[in-house]
Amino acid sequence: MKSWFVPCILIAWLLPASGDHCLNPPPVNYSIFIITGREERFVTYLCMRGYHLVGKKQLSCNKTSLEWDSPAPTCLLGHCPNPVLVNGQLNSSNLGPVSEEEVVTFKCDVGYILKGGNWSQCQKNHTWIPPIPTCITGQCKLPERPKHGHFKARDFNSGSVVVFHCDVGYQLIGAQSLQCMDGEWSGEPPICEEILKTTSEVPVETEKESCAFQERKNICESIQRLMQCQKEKRKTLKELKYSLEIKKLQLENIKAVMSTEIKERNF
Known part of the structure; x- marks a missing residue:
């Protein structure tokens, strides 16, 4: 009891009493605390050697409520927190509270995989380095199914x-x-x-869709229909002229063939 009670008395005696500040913070076994600041008051807890802090190390005074912002921490026996390995086992040379520089090793139960280092050492700052590992199942989560x-x-x-x-x-x-x-x-x-379709996969326009010249008995009607189709398709006059020239060549070839056949029959 004396180990923490004397420092508390000395600190309370050194600080001026005031009605606009928080009351002195509660004492914590196996620790000392230091109060700093005048306008904004803070308290810092330090555990004695062989103990480690559990909770918030530094508290601040709320000016409105005149209360400390968090409960006081505690100091537990052991230089570092006792290592805990769920679904696993640990080996240590010391069965009592953890001491400084103590080393422990870890091993997972059957069906679990160790994630992290298989050993850790208690440091001077009350932490374990490397961090305490975990034992996880070797099974992966269900993968995300791709859309389509x-x-x-x-x-x-x-x-x-x-x-x-x-x-x-x-x-x-x-x-x-x-x-x-x-x-x-x-x-x-x-x-x-x-998959985007390539140009070669684009369907070719039929003769009807491409506004090709379609011969009828009335040649004027055929030309009018062709011009109307070209207009609807927004074809240029140059394209229309090209289409008519192609059809003209086709008709001339047909005429030449027919003329040759007539001459052969006469002979």
């Missing part, structure tokens, strides 16, 4: 592989397969992107 696609997998245990596929008309962007490694996938799931 799917995946195939036997299971999601450590070492398993999942393969992704896209629906018809879509292509895979990213890794086609991922592997479960110590409870985590080896990468991000891919996406399925729509």
Whole structure:
């Protein structure tokens, strides 16, 4: 009791009493506390050697409520907090409270994988370095199914592989397969992107859709229909002239063939 009571008395005696400040903070076993500041008052708790602090180390005085912003911490036996490994075991040379520079080793239960270092040491600042590890299951979470696609997998245990596929008309962007490694996938799931049609895949216009010259009994009617179609399709006069010239050549070729056939019959 004396180890913390004397420092509290000395601090209270050194600070002026005032009605516009918080009352002296509650004492904590196996600790000393230091109050600093006049306008804004703070209190800092320090545990004695062989104890570690649990809670907030520094409290501040609220000017409105004249109360400390958090409850006082506690000082527990042991230089560092007792290491806890859920779903695992730890080995230590000391069965009592943790002492400074003490080293502990860790091992997970069957079916769990150690994530982190397999040992840790209690430091002078009451922390464990490296940090206390955790024991996790080797199974990965269900992977995200890509939109317009799917995946195939036997299971999601450590070492398993999942393969992704896209629906018809879509292509895979990213890794086609991922592997479960110590409870985590080896990468991000891919996406399925729509396959855009190339120019060669664009359907060719039919003769009717392209406003080709269609011969009829009345040649004037044929030309009028062609011009009307070209107008609806917003074709230029140059394009219209080109279409008529092509049809003219076709008619001349037909006429030449027919003339040759008539001469051969006469002979």
